[in-house]
């Protein structure tokens with residue numbers, strides 16, 4: 001296993017210690033969150049009783065393959081703990097997410113969670129967010145309008161493509177990857193993006209992560 005994968009796995013192993021018997025658990029999406037599903041699969045096999053809410057169809061499939069019980073998000077009034085990955089994070093626990101296109105469900109799950117633990121390898125830590133272009137989920141009808149609004153905010157938006165066609169999210173929306181350069185004030189940009197009609201979610205997660213666990217070398221570093 002290469003160094004990055006080891007760091008992801010270490011962070012996941014540390015994060016699953018927060019999961020307790022009979023809890024409702026949010027499952028993130030991506031190559032880091034995958035390690036959480038593997039660990040939880042082992043714990044469920046050993047007798048842990050949990051009900052999980054996946055943040056994407058892909059995660060739902062993976063969790064089911066490990067016999068992890070799932071529950072409909074509309075059947076619960078809270079989530080005890082969610083463990084998810086990120087594309088970038090700062091020591092203040094501000095994040096960019098959505099590299100895999102799961103940002104809308106991830107944000108809803110994070111918003112319903114009492115504890116949102118982010119796990120990452122050391123390459124994800126940055127001083128300022130924005131080197132990773134900001135994923136923005138847009139309803140197809142609003143694509144042109146949203147692109148114009150992003151331009152007005154000095155963002156350069158590019159429609160995400162897959163196999164020569166627009167990439168579609170689990171909600172059948174488009175993703176625009178927007179380059180704002182390094183972002184001086186992420187909360188202010190998030191606030192402006194929140195005002196744009198037809199933009200259903202952006203990848204800036206501000207004030208949502210309660211803890212970031214970063215794998216670094218053969219240990220972990222925690223940001224509370």
Ligand SMILES: O=C[C@H](O)[C@H](O)[C@H](O)COP(=O)(O)O
Pocket residue numbers: 028029030031032033084085086087097098099100101102103106
């Ligand atoms: O949409 C995908 C999610 O926000 C992922 O958590 C994020 O892209 C990080 O993915 P990975 O762990 O594969 O780097």
